[in-house]
Amino acid sequence: MLEDVEAVILVGGKGTRLRPLTLSAAKPMLPTAGVPFLAHLLSRIRAAGVRRAVLGTSYLAETFEQGFGDGSALGLELTYVTEEEPLGTGGGIRNVADRLTAETVLVFNGDVLCGTDLSAVVETHRRREADVTLHLVRVPNPRAFGCVPTDAEGRVLAFLEKTEDPPTDQINAGCYVFQRKVIDEIPAGRPVSVERETFPALLAAGARVWGHVDNAYWRDLGTPADLVHGSADLVRGIAPSAALPGPPGERLVLEGAELARDALVFGGTAVGRDVRIGAGARVEGSMLFDGAVVGPGALVRHSVIGYGAQVHDGAVVIDAVVGDRAIIGAHCELRHGARVWPDVALPPHGVRFSPDV
Missing domain, CATH: 2.160.10.10 (Hexapeptide repeat proteins)
Structure with a gap:
């Protein structure tokens, strides 16, 4: 169990292109398989033993607090931090730093649906005494993504942009484990990309950056087609969730x-x-x-x-x-x-x- 680990979830970006077509003033959080999409991720965080999560929000930030409150109904303690201007993934992580109390922090992109074993990712991080550990998944067509090669032991070698001839089928799955000291070193008050700035800088400085590679369910929900298929996978039990409001089928x-x-x-x-x-x-x-x-x-x-x-x-x-x-x-x-x-x-x-x- 991960009682000594905190979670950061970066949410509230404009996200899927479905949002402008379907957001209702009365129903501001996009439902996926019967509940707000974020409820599925929060349920998995809670099931792994994490008790406290910080939501870094921007677009329609107030709707998340209205929907989830203090998190007690989910068995969590939720804290909200709003970006006044877009800060990117790295900047968003740095923006919540003063709300963190744990030394080990799980970080999630809020528009990804994934079934990886969170305890196993943290175990890899601790066993390798890593500064940062990335959850990596293998995909059939890595040309559509940047890829992340690792050595035989799992140490990250590089962060590569999209290419027609990728050297590996491993991609960044949008789930990370950070040591708190690394978060504090991210520049504050400006946009920062973890993929283009933070992680390459860590590699260049000789930091311990590791990959946890598995074949868990994974889908980026950035398009309407992916959202629809992700919802169907949740309903059928292909994508795991403890928040499904009924039996899978x-x-x-x-x-x-x-x-x-x-x-x-x-x-x-x-x-x-x-x-x-x-x-x-x-x-x-x-x-x-x-x-x-x-x-x-x-x-x-x-x-x-x-x-x-x-x-x-x-x-x-x-x-x-x-x-x-x-x-x-x-x-x-x-x-x-x-x-x-x-x-x-x-x-x-x-x-x-x-x-x-």
Whole structure:
């Protein structure tokens, strides 16, 4: 257990491009698998034995404190620190330094969904007597990320930018263990990137920077597609969380939702409160926020339907985002990353993506 370790979570950046389409004044924290996304990370931190966490916030900072309070309901003590201007990852860590009391600090990027064993990461850090330890994951296509090569013992050798010919499939997973003295040495009051400034400087100075490499579940939720798939993985139990408001399965249905008996809802779909799904509708691997309506015979696949939005009879919505209170008229067809802004109303047959045959 990690009672002597504190956590820092960097949250509140503008994050996923889904946010402008779906944020409601009444529901400011983006729900993922039925609860605010951050609740999943907080539940894993608590399960690992950490008792105190500091949230470094900026964008819509007040909503986090309103949503989680002092953390007692989660079994945590939460403290909030707001950035007055964007400080980057390193600057954000330094900005919370005066609220820390532990010598060993777990740091998380708040827009990453991960299933690694946090106790194992800290154990690697302590066994190696590291100054900083990075959680590294192996990905099928490291060209899309910067990569982090290590030697045979796991010591970090370099931080490399994206390249068409990466020397390793290991990437930075957005979870770190810092010794407090390293945090105090980060320049204060200005933007700092840990990837481009802090970590390379530590390597150049001969500091002990280690990698903890595993094949745990990992997904960056910076795009709507990743958010939708991450939510589905949480609902199905593929991504671990102690905050899921129900047993894992093919769908998660919150109170007040009404599903027609012959509606097919599966693939890790999260169905919000007071949602209505009509007869013969098919909803696969999607996020339906509170009050959404999916009409009879409609098809919704790998999509987000915002608060109070309506998808009318026979409409098709695939790999798309429908903003709060928008209306998709009967037999419209949206595909391939389409975005419908809040309060927009598309008339019946008004949009079609596939050719008539």
